[in-house]
Amino acid sequence: MPEPAARRCVCPGSFDPVTVGHVDVILRAARLFEEVVVAVAANPAKRSLFTLDERVAMVREAIAGRPGAERVVVDALGDGLLAEHSRAIGAPVVVKGLRGGTDFAYELPMALMNRHLADVETVFLAGDPRFEHVSSSLVKEVAGHGGDVRGLVPPQVETALRERLEQQRPGGAAQPDQPQGGR
Ligand code: PNS
Numbered sequence: 001m002p003e004p005a006a007r008r009c010v011c012p013g014s015f016d017p018v019t020v021g022h023v024d025v026i027l028r029a030a031r032l033f034e035e036v037v038v039a040v041a042a043n044p045a046k047r048s049l050f051t052l053d054e055r056v057a058m059v060r061e062a063i064a065g066r067p068g069a070e071r072v073v074v075d076a077l078g079d080g081l082l083a084e085h086s087r088a089i090g091a092p093v094v095v096k097g098l099r100g101g102t103d104f105a106y107e108l109p110m111a112l113m114n115r116h117l118a119d120v121e122t123v124f125l126a127g128d129p130r131f132e133h134v135s136s137s138l139v140k141e142v143a144g145h146g147g148d149v150r151g152l153v154p155p156q157v158e159t160a161l162r163e164r165l166e167q168q169r170p171g172g173a174a175q176p177d178q179p180q181g182g183r
Contacts, residue, residue: 009095010089011038015038016140019136086120139152
């Protein structure tokens with residue numbers, strides 16, 4: 001029997017923006033693995049509200065000082081393949097949170113594809129039921145209509161969201177380089 005393959009895992013995502021659900025999964029992964037690499041995907045197919053650099057910075061800030069954060073590294077995945085990146089950095093396990101059946105239906109083909117491409121396995125963590133309704137896209141929609149997103153995203157993200165959406169209003173300040181969209 002070969003040695004277990006991984007001490008390091010990858011938590012990939014668009015994180016546009018990072019939510020409390022993402023933070024929960026990242027920190028729970030840090031209880032299971034010696035190192036967690038958060039890979040923030042450029043995802044050109046999705047139009048993001050925040051730039052890649054902004055999303056990386058927001059994830060870093062969101063986990064700073066939290067228990068286990070010392071085992072977490074946050075980096076841009078760019079627009080390369082996750083499976084190849086995972087193998088290249090010696091983290092052949094992807095960790096993802098599942099909020100329910102819809103997430104599973106979305107994640108399963110990606111998990112199978114990553115295994116097909118580079119023998120990268122995916123471990124699913126059951127999402128915390130407190131965050132079952134929390135997604136980046138719903139948060140953006142609620143905030144876009146002036147709703148209260150406190151407790152759904154880290155406080156700094158709440159402020160950044162308010163500012164970015166304000167910029168995007170007709171007559172607001174300059175637009176960011178990428179328009180809104182994403183899951
Ligand atoms: O947070 P998201 O948008 O649901 O995350 C999706 C993500 C970034 C994990 C997925 O799109 C991805 O892995 N993108 C990197 C490019 C890639 O490897 N695509 C093939 C996936 S099987």
